[in-house]
Amino acid sequence: MENQQLSEESLKEEIAKARVAAVIADVAEPRAKSAYYDANCDRIVIELRNGASFLFPPQLVQGLGEASANDLAEVEVTPSGEGLHWETLDVDLSIPYLMVGIFGTKVWMAKQRLVEQKAS
Known part of the structure; x- marks a missing residue:
């Protein structure tokens, strides 16, 4: 990969663009206010900043x-x-991905579909 040098002006422009993109994403995409594991119903519960909640069983997610x-x-x-x-599980999840049903890598998700097909 070629080492590209940015001028100070170009760097400032790129930082400004990144800040605008972050503000847009913060408004347009779901963001969590809090999350916890509810052992009574065996679900991870996400309380979103907009007041909505999203929950899912940990068994659906790679690594959980x-x-x-x-x-x-x-x-x-x-x-x-x-x-x-x-931290202890070394698992990181994207809330927008979870909300559209992406619970792991493409390979892991494909294996889960095969298991589901064999079971039905």
């Missing part, structure tokens, strides 16, 4: 299916509100 209740309870919301993080 075999986790203990204690590990699931260690969920953190990223500073931007765009993601969830489990």
Whole structure:
């Protein structure tokens, strides 16, 4: 990859564009205010900034299916509100992806579909 040098002016322009893009994404995409594991219903619950809630069973998600209740309870919301993080499980999830049903990598998701097809 070629090393590209940006002038100070170009760098400032790129930073300004990135800030605008972040503001737009913050308004247009779902952002979490909080998240927790509800052991009673075995669901990860995300409280969104807009007042809506989203929940899902951990078994649907790559890296969470075999986790203990204690590990699931260690969920953190990223500073931007765009993601969830489990330090002990080394799992990071995108809230916009979760909300459209993307619960893992493409390969992992394909394997899950094969398992579901065989079971039905």
